[in-house]
Amino acid sequence: MTTAPEKTDLVTLTIDGVQVSVPKDTLVIRAAEQVGVQIPRFCDHPLLEPVGACRQCLVDVPDAGNGRGFPKPQASCTLPVAEGMVVNTQATSEVADKAQQGVMEFLLINHPLDCPVCDKGGECPLQNQAMSNGRGESRFQATGGVKRTYPKPINISAQVLLDRERCVLCARCTRFSDQIAGDPFIALVERGALQQVGIYEKEPFESYFSGNTIQICPVGALTSAEYRFRSRPFDLVSAQAVAEHDSCGSAIRVDHRRGKVMRRLAGNDPEVNEEWITDKDRFGFRYAQSGDRLSHPMVREDGELRPASWPEAFAVAARGLAAAGAAGVLTGGRLTAEDAYAYSKFARVSLGTNDIDFRARPHSAEEADFLASEVVLRSPVTYDDLEHATTVVLAGLEPEDEAGAIFLRLRKASMGRPGTRVVSVAPYASRGLQKMGGQLVQTAPGAEPAALASLVEHADYGIDTGAIVLVGERLAAVPGALTAAADLARRTGARLAWVPRRAGDRGALETGCLPTLLPGGRPVADAAARVDAAATWGVDSLPESPGRDGDAIVAALAAGELGGVVVAGVDPDDTADPAATRAGLEAARFVVALDLRESEVTRLADVVLPVAPVTDKAGMFVTWEGRPRPFEVVLHNPASLPDLRALAGIAEELAALGHGATLGFRTVAEARAEMEEMGPWDGERVAAPAVDPVTDEGAAHDGGLRLASWKQMLDNGRLQDGDAALRATARTAVVRVSEAVASEVGATATLTGDRGSVTLPVEVADIAEDTCWVPANSFGRGVLADLASPGSRVTITPATNAAGGAQ
Template identity: 65%
Template sequence: MTVTAKPTTGSGGGGELAQREDLVTLTIDDVEVSVPKGTLVIRAAELIGVAIPRFCDHPLLDPVGACRQCLVEVPDAGNGRGIPKPQASCTLEVAAGMVVKTQVTSPVADKAQHGNMEFLLVNHPLDCPICDKGGECPLQNQSMSNGYGESRFTDVKRTYPKPVAISPNVLLDRERCVLCARCTRFSEQVAGDPFISLIERGALQQVGIYEREPFQSYFSGNTIQICPVGALTSAEYRFRSRPFDLVSTPSVGEHDACGSAIRVDHRRGRVMRRLAGDDPEVNEEWITDKDRFAFAYGRGDDRLTRPLVREDGVLRPASWPEALDAAVDGLLAAGAGSHGHRIGVLTGGRLTLEDAYAYSKFARGVLGTNTIDFRSRPHSAEEADFLAAVVAGSGRGVTYGDLETASSVLLVSLEPEEEAGAIFLRLRKAWRRRGLVSATLAPYLTRGAAKAGSTLVPTVPGAEAAWLDGWSSATGVPLDSGSVILVGERAAALSGTLSAVLRLAERTGARLAWVPRRAGDRGAVEAGCLPTLLPGGRPVADPSARVDVASTWGIGSLPRAEGGDGDEMLVGAAQGALAALVVGGVDPNDLADPAAAVDGLERVGFVVSLETRASLVTERADVVLPVSLMAERSGTFVDWEGRRRPFPVVLDAPNAMSDLRVLAALADAMGRPLGFRSPAAALAELDELGPWDGSPAPVPAFGAGAAATGHGDQLVLATWRLHLDDSRALAGEPYLAATARPPVARVSPRTATSLGVRPGPDGTTGIDAVLTNDRGDLTLPLVVEPGMVDGVVWVPARSAGLAVSENLALLPGDLVQVGVESRPRRQAPDTPTQEAEATA
């Protein structure tokens, strides 16, 4: 029997022949197998169905040969390829003519594996019934299949105080550790956060941390999942459930646009934990801590479970028929169906593709308005045209795989570690494996950009367009047809940047991809949740596009005039121009000026809110219609690639309806049915429409504009959201929230000098920066950042009690007054208890 493993065929001519020449033939357990040169023996054995026991081995980590459980025999076959002693198959590369005998055919290998298992269990506690890993533990399984039935060890086992909090989120039981180094290798190689390592030697060797630098990583939960024993556990899940009590459902992460595959484990109608799914084309086997741990946001007292209707100025519970009737009366009174612009629809980023399509059809076909927008965030006039030309109806474009093979990558208004974790991991992987050349336009080189090997192009916010129009290879990052440009949604807040990105891509031939921050944004573009865009990228202004959609929907006509965007809705509401507003999943605090947004909501004649939890919108709504959480609905997210990521219902909640189902009921009550009631039917209709085959309108040539210049104590503001911040998604998850990086204000050394601040060796100052304008102020610890562009101050967009939008109502590129003040010294505690309280 011969098994041949062919490597992936390359795109160049003659690639298959060349790769066949790289194949190496060897014999494993009397089976001849041909594999690519450089393949490890443990992988070659898997091809013939032989599972060699292992703990330290992981296909996405560099081999280390730490646990010694995968020992095999390599006898001499008369060709000089024999090795006298058993070898670790996870570090041994194949060789032509090699003969390998695993535990299946070799008593030597079998005895070696049994002996090593006995050695591992010498100090390992036999507490499987109470261990979190019990029931899904490789050590437990392999001790039965490749170990002795009884222990010969009679002395006292080694113990340690437990657990050790490696971080607020990750706990370590050192006596369970088998020193496989999976956690340390993941942290150093994949995430780039080497804050845990193996310390001591011999019998005292253990996983340790540096007390002054806790394990601070956005990907720390992956170490729990890949730990082959119960050494690393989650602070939230610890001792909460048993694996065999859980029901597992595949799903998709809803916290960013990466479309990461996850596995949701639930019991008795409650999600207990989430794990990374295995999807080599998307997130491989890794997810962010937010995707892993942030799932309790719907368990609080603010969860909406019944419809609410405003009566005498107060919201009161109502039945579904009563709430739907009240919504219908208010919308009809506002002119629903009259093809005007007195009704607006404002959606957020939590919607699935099917939900977004329902909102789009509800706006045009039921309410008769093109005033619909998913961008409940700052945006510029050029963005809708950019999205129509580059994103809508384009299908799958740049992929994760393209990032690994790109000749170079340029990041514009995007910090992948903060905003798109799976993209960050791919960029870092490409840099480590083949030295990917990348550059980032930013005011300073962030920790994430440095870990991905990016070169900083120091840019004052607002000057991005000028940099892009003048781009040259002098930056050290040449762009060509093999390059990729990733532009984040933050570019929409900087006028001219998106147009400049498009011009640069056309000039260099580089491929361009738009990376939104929220999971539902790409799907909203495809579904037509824009005032100028119909489903599939069809322009509202094109008569044939309107006829195409109207005929598929079975209605007479669609509103002709382009509608107003999200900002115009709220401004129009404040001026009394908007009679009614339908809002789905929008947090006013995401807008540039939340106070103005709330004021606009209060001035709208009639507000219908579809929401999961009480919010600033529901407090001001006339009718509140509760909708289901992500785990309670099925649907599809469209990730930044344009790849559809479907997911099923996880929790059966009969009383919870998705946005689509609520809108269908509302349309029925108005006598204008949507024509579908399920995600599958909505997706089928959207696919029937298909992408627009006409030409999109050209993107207007927005100029670079004049960037503000900081001087003295007037500095240019730079800001973006961090991965973990003051987000409603983190509600109910204190352990995860405790791992958020502390908020600081950053300035360059020269700017610090101009402010009269002298930094310490580590960049800290002991001084607070105070940002002020006529709206309010922000006070944060000041840190001096080497290499940062001068005249700029960077602060996180949202942290606990500190929000740029709420406190200052400023956008990146605006000028802000910056002062400094000495930080009050804490009084020395008198007792250890006081010291602990002060530290906490």
Template identity: 60%
Template sequence: MTVDAKTSAEVTPKPDMVTLTIDGTQVSVPKGTLIIRAAEMIGTAIPRFCDHPLLDPVGACRQCMVEIPDAGNGRGFPKPQASCTMPVAEGMKVNTQVSSPVAKKAQEGMLELLLINHPLDCPICDKGGECPLQNQSLSHGYGESRYLGRKRTFPKPVNISAQILLDRERCVLCARCTRFSEQISGDPFIALVERGALQQIGTYEQDPYDSYFSGNVVQICPVGALTSAAYRFQSRPFDLVSTTTTCEHCAAGCQLRTDQRHHQVKRRLAGNLPEVNEEWSCDKGRFGFMYGRGDDRVTRPLVRRDGVLQPASWPEAIDVVVHGLRAAAGAVGVQTGGRLTVENAYGYSKFARVVLGTNNIDFRSRPASHEEARFLAANVAGRTVAESVNYADFDSASHVVLVGFEPEDESPIVFLRLRKAVRKNRLQVTTLAPFASRGTAKLNATLVPVAPGGEAAALAGLDGLDSGTVVLLGERVATLPGVLSTATARAAQTGARLAWIPRRAGEVGALEAGCLPGLLPGGRPTTDVRARVDVAAHWGVPTLPGTPGLSGDEQFAALANGSLKAVLIAGVDPYDLADPTTALAGLDNADFVLSIEQRMSAVTERADVVLPASLLEEQAGNFLNWEHRAGRVNNVNRQPVTPMTDLRILAALADAFGADLGFRAAKQAFADLNELGQWDGTRPAATRGGTHVKSEGIALASWRELLDASQGNDFELALRATARPALARLSPVTAERLALGDIVRVSDGTREVLLPLEATDGMVDDVVWVPMNPSRTDRLWAAPGTPVTVSAVFADEGE
């Protein structure tokens, strides 16, 4: 960094520039630029297979050969060189296939060599129509083959995993897949084996390709050697209609390309968004789009008559809803869940206040706490991208601390960006956890061993926090008393920056839309008179309720004891909650339950009216990711009749109540929320939460793995088959002390699960870790830190 003497302002120096000549055209590029990139800057596309801008150069395919008569020192290379591995030099002269017969002949020769054993099965290959080998053979290859021998063949396909299939004879040995696995995801379970004409992609015989990012190797494969079980033989690329959209599965905000044919989504590919997911996607985002195709899809309104849900018309269903909610006389709760676009969430926020006259609204359909609500109001709500920690900060940070957050499972693209910063910038990562998970091990993270409930004390005593530190807080810290207030205090003391990364895609948008009992849109406190006047004036109503409402858990408890009479509930699965028993009891006891849903669930089974909401692929809108960056959701499957989104349903209900929601389309709602803007007044203080009481016996630790039993993974069998086996983890010392065998029983006193035991080195003693949601039935709902019992299971019990 230099300083301008006249202005005393810091000035970022320009990178060293190098001037060279490519095909007779002079071009200046930053020092270190590869020749293949410099050629792109003047519009010359050098053919390539192994080269990828996000992978380290390897020069494996030799397709990008160029002639270099002058390397910048007055001497040239006697033979063509690979342009994907050679950096530019001052004064260098390069001749590509455009101007050099030597380069052109070299490229044609390499293509001829690659095609010797490559099968000409383009009409049945999934890559046919979008294949670089196909395209370059036409543009840079010979018109006909001189090879008359027998092509190499292999048995096909090879199941590298349940999701990824390999046709070995198609492989051109570019090593893109192996480099991605090793450099980007850290899962080196595929490799080049053998030599010469027998060289091929191989796997460990006993271990399938186990990666949350395996679909990326299919997308970057330049031929049809790697295909996915989900898309294989489904469509030709030129029959697909492509739409750019944003992933709905987590808060990373990944851009995806969704391809549909005949109004049915056939595949998803990672989009190109350098600021967020670059060109990568996790397997859940790539393959998890089948969840709306089951027999449990709600397609028309249902009204309960004589104790049975029966089909009804929209006018009849709306009339029943109005009667049921009015009868509750204001004792109504609203729960929105964390999967809605920001526009739909804003619709629920306004409907609750303007139509129902209540602040009883909460998006947290998961374990939550009042401490978390205060933290979100004080530190997260009302922020912009510029005010928030973002992905680029990982590259400039010196230290990242993970608290209650497993990035590979809970936000996979955050994991990839952290791993990139670790590789490129030597970022130091510290994790506060009971053991070093597979994901944090791939980040070379320093483990601070801590039992559940001890995170606040560990964070309070953690050294090395300064202005270059970013503390990433997962949504699980809501169940760990004192962590959020401790993090706030440490940030104020050290200058460290905080970022909250929830697991669901719609949570940040719901927060900004005001779907919290103590918060109005834009981070405005419900208790602040000026904030209420501000929003009321914008919405065109005389007043808004000022008393903070009930949280989601409190709403269910109030329904169970009769103090709350009715509930409007959208996209909430009671089995995601900390206490599903109380939630279901509350729904059973409610006078009226309105469910706005896409699929039948435990809520719809207890609802008086079920209104069908359109799938995400049938509507437009935006998600706000954890950075507060808006990611556009585009309509993938346009319907002949405008689908009933949550927003349109709420507008119709408001009309029936004699009120005006003010918008029906997502574009109108988004503009209205932006016009309202962020709160510029005093924010509520992030007061200290409770303290953790150390549990006796074995403490429970848990989190959701990426591929679990959640509904978003439904109906994609190959994806579900790649889920990691459920198991229980204990330290070797604890396992030996309890005299445990291969199978253990973990019980919280109410429920129990039987799981294989894995003794994990370095794990905290007297802690057992189990996955949070391995199946719909075999799971515990106890909060982290809850004392549980762990006992051995004898062979006859496990049968």
């Protein structure tokens, strides 16, 4: 439990004749900002430790607070304030102004004046400050009259390129990599005039956060491979937005030109992502520009899909769903909250069913009860809480891969004084856990309930009222694990939070895309909750029985119990049983697919409706915290519509056929207004029943290994399509095993499960001898389709070459 901060000690000083009081230990450069004076700087960054490398921020200090001043100008980015201090900046002091101009002269001796071709031109701090704080002419010349040059560009990684002659040695990039991301793969090498940014030739800059070094570089030394020479800042129109790749809700800035997104930058939001975003959030936007993007509705005629108008597609979809009889809805996790609300209402008032599920992944009945009792309508943990927690337990969650902003906050907290302890219940200590200095509770797949229960008895882990338990969605695949996590929180007083992978999952939960919940956390089984929702929606009644979950919907389609299905951006390979999902979709009598791009589902569908990506519509994501993150439309593209508008069109056609009611809204604003009118349920909450953990010793698979897996941040996901440099920075797919197993199978091994076999390089890890780990979606069609379900047993053998011998 965090305590209220103590009253801050204030220090009073004078800057350019203006008296100001600031907290003790504030740096002079920050104090100057509070009186409206911007001191030029390159190396200084408010989220990085001061280093005083560039010397551009020199100020005159005639009185240091002790009646005596400094004889020479001082770097304001490393000088803390003192009581009675007097500071004169370039605005009032010729000494400070002359010093800053002199530093700028030195920086420009070898810095190339190639602003017209430099990617930073037009938004370059060096360019701006050379004009405002530099001399019109230089008194120095480079050796031989020729400025220093280097071969260029140098690939720091596939995505980050370095022009060394532009570097002013501010060390922002190296400090970010070391202090923030924990990836010290780049460093300043050599000395004196030869000093430059360099990398170890055998290790590229392997980081999920490398793009931040490009953004904070104050010159054009670091550039993006995909954006390099593509545009100029003054050609771009900027819009604020929210990243769509995970549940963190990171603020981003979208820069576009002539209807096309050119780049994305990190936004500044101290409460969420501060000024950092992942490379996936930064570079993963070209999927919306892919050549297979759907540009018009299609309907199936004589076995083939043909183009259709929107009204015709709505009418055909309505007739098909009406004729198919009972239908279900699979929404996936990419939806905005408004779109998810539309699907939830569409299922109930248009199709008359509670057969709706957003969980296009392995899940369980236990999870639905857990979400209803422990997650929906709750916001017990924030990013700020992570930084002040005594201990953070990670269960079924790998933040560096699955929630980048959480990882950066946890690393910041763990590196502080006193540092937050991070405890991970996992099969091995991941690279992310090591960078957080965390502790591992080594746990075989399936043994998470027992491991979580054991934390209650171990006082050395520090699980108390100041602790936080972060539960990932993967824990739902282990019977009893979510119950154990909730029990751990109750018995210790720790706070519990659920962290899904996808941006739309929390919003889908809150808006009722679950077979047991209506919007606002209203239980389907509660008659009063149904009456309340029906009254808001203007219908007489709603279906009473809890619906089928995603797996049951698929099974019912295959069995003929459901005739139709509406599918929104679901990839069969992500589901618990990809083969069963394909079989269910193929058996369905009528399929309506709402998607952005051509996919396996759209090729099976009877009606295909192109829907808008996040740039082409307004909406709101709800973060893992429960924080609403609204955003406005960036691009106006008539080729696609928001999901809710397409559903409204189908609902109107169904109502004309005598099936259900209309949605009552067509725009995002109208849907959001109705969501606010409905509000949260103020009745009794659903209580989650205890579920006993199931122990599977795998006796039938004697000699096999338990399979552990999760998705790496950069993998084969379709939302990363279109940026070859981003894809090239993905971590190699390997199988991690113990040293003993590695010695038996060699450098390359073949894993065989009940769904297929894969061959991967072997990497030794501190992992139990009966456990192996592979990335979930970094090879083929992924673990679930090509190998086995995580937690099951697989066999491992040495890989053989074409001649039949071991490699």
